[in-house]
Amino acid sequence: MKQDAPVSQTPTVSELRRERERAEITGRIMDVARRMFVRDGYEAVTLRKIARAIEYSPAAIYQYFKSKEDLVKAISEKDQQELLADILACMQLTNPQERLVEMARAYAQWGVAHPNHYLLQLVPPFAWEKRKSTPQQQVPAPILQEALGALYETVKEGINLGRFNEKYKDPSLVAATLWAGIHGVIMLEITMGKDEWARIDNPEISFEDRFLTLKEVFSDGFLKEPSPAVKPKNRGRKAKK
Amino acid sequence: MKQDAPVSQTPTVSELRRERERAEITGRIMDVARRMFVRDGYEAVTLRKIARAIEYSPAAIYQYFKSKEDLVKAISEKDQQELLADILACMQLTNPQERLVEMARAYAQWGVAHPNHYLLQLVPPFAWEKRKSTPQQQVPAPILQEALGALYETVKEGINLGRFNEKYKDPSLVAATLWAGIHGVIMLEITMGKDEWARIDNPEISFEDRFLTLKEVFSDGFLKEPSPAVKPKNRGRKAKK
DNA sequence: TATACAATCTAAACAGCGTTCAGGAGAATA
DNA sequence: TATTCTCCTGAACGCTGTTTAGATTGTATA
Structure with missing residues (x-):
């Protein structure tokens, strides 16, 4: 039986210690699992292996x-x-333009640096999540949603400042398209960056090349002709042999 | 003048029949599995379920x-x-320009119409293929490679015809970037097309919208200013203020 | 016709998986 | 001291992909 209400605030000294120990173990489990997960991929992470690594039972x-x-x-x-x-x-x-480029770069760098996490976040809802009878509405990672919000705000600002070509009026649509483009470059790098056939007939092509090309074409396509004074005469763009 | 070789080719009548029956069963297995796979996703396809459906043992x-x-x-x-x-x-x-657009459309339409197959082909090498000790070099689907080849040839032709902005000289790089962009739009649609949060603050955005936006920005970014005769009036607002 | 043969399918089992559950050891509380 | 509570384990459940030994069967050869 419940004897009293003080359940809410009694930070007993031992309660605090227990809570701390709990957090410690939780962290250790996550660290071990993360290492396995990053190295071997989702399928290879096994509760039994994790348990063995932390010397617990599954x-x-x-x-x-x-x-x-x-x-x-x-x-x-x-x-x-x-x-x-x-x-x-x-x-x-x-x-805003500069901000967009830097945001894209940060996003892309994180993606290729954490391929397993990236895939886990973007692909799994469809790919490896077990779908029971109820095809529940997907809840987005709050992080992703917030990042997307920042992208949206930046695009909106750019449009309001008249930096975008007039035919692009909807910041949601522009943001979604920008996101999709970068997403594609990252996905391609993650899933087949190691395969030389994906480079077609130029084995020198790198992720950076593709990213820069996308940046260039998005700039030229989305943005208004820059005011003549700003644009440098950077014509001789290097191309691979 | 050997009328029949000893063992090498004797298309016995019963051998032919067996081969045909074999192909028939192979096809039935694939049909049943495909239906399950498309409906329920990779994880849900079970050899035992397939076996039950075709009334065989696993x-x-x-x-x-x-x-x-x-x-x-x-x-x-x-x-x-x-x-x-x-x-x-x-x-x-x-x-070539028109060809690129139509190829992209065909690719995109197939992707959203066959999301499970699309993911299976593009994502799995990394995502759900069990990686043993040997991280074997990925062998591309010949189909994908051939499609990519067609894209490459088209881009090359466009570049040779002077349709592309001069700063894009490497058809491999251009083709890879085009592919990445379309890939991104498809992936986003497949993995979170149903989630309204991905539409940011405009719930009306459709896959077609994103595809058309990408087409537009790729056209404007990659292609040279069209020859004055061809281009409609749309360029009225060139000077900024 | 009888015999050897190859193909085909099954029942049973194996090792692994995620997950659940009854219970034991030990500390915290009364 | 007695009771409660938390943490942990061993064993099990039901599932997975896959392997193996054996029964069945229809064909090809002696």
Whole structure:
């Protein structure tokens, strides 16, 4: 029976210690799992392997995470704080165009540096999440949503400042398209960056090349002709042999 | 003048029949599996379920496919012939720009119409293929490689005809970037097309909108200013203020 | 016709998976 | 001291892909 209400605030000294120990173990599980996950991919991460690594029984993990999916999600979300910080840092730039480029660069760099996390966040809802009978509405990672919001705000600002070609009026649509383009470059790099056939007949092509090409074409396509004074005469763009 | 060789080719009547029956069963397995796969996703396709559907024991399938992965690959490749046909059909168009647009459209339409196959082909090498100790070099789907080749040839032709902005000299790089952009739009639609949050603050945005926006910005960015005679009036607002 | 043969399918099992559950050890509380 | 609570384990459940031994069967050869 419940004897009294003080359940809410009694930070007993031992309660605090327990809470701290719990957080410690939770962190250790996540660290071990993350290392496996990043190195071997989603399929290879096994609760039994994790348990063996932390010298617990498999069942013990269920006291800290309610499922394997839950654990992986927790890892992924934690790591993405870093991405979000990079993106939000770009918001300090006053020039919207410049800000867009830097945001894209931060996003792309994080993506290729954390391919497994990137795939986990962007692809899985469809690909490897077990779909039960209820095709539940997908809840976005708050991080992703916030990053997307920053992109949207920047595009909106650019449009309001008249930097975009007049035919692009809807910041949502422009932001979504920009996102899609960068997403494509990242996905291609992640899933087949190692395959030389994807480079067609120029084995020298790098991720940076593709990113810069996309940046160039998006700039030229989306933005208004720059005021003549600003544009440098950078014609001799290097192309690979 | 050997009228019949000892063992090498004797298309016995019963041998022919067996071969035909074999192909028939192989086809039935693939059909059943495809239906499940398209409806429920990769994870939900179970050899036991397939076996139950064709009224065989699970082990029987191993006489026709050497593994589950093998079966799914066979299905995917077969279906992609259709995509390849659509893309190659575009090669009849003489105008390279127009051809690029139609190829992109065919590719995109196939992708959103066959999301599971699309993901299976583009994402899995990294995502759900079990990686053993040997990180084997990925062998591309011949179909994909051929489609990519067609794209490459078209871009090359366009560059040679002087249709592209001079700063884009490498057809491989241009083709890869075009591909990446379209890939991104498709992936976004497949993995989160149903999620309204991905539409940011305009719930009306459709896949077609994003595709057309990408087409527009790629045209404006990659292609040279069209020859004055061809271009309609649309360029009225060139001078900025 | 009888025999050897090859193909085909099945039942059973194996090792692995995520997950659940009854219970035990030990600390915190009463 | 007695009771409660938290943490952890061993064992099990039901599932997975895959392998193996054996039964069945229809064909080709002696």
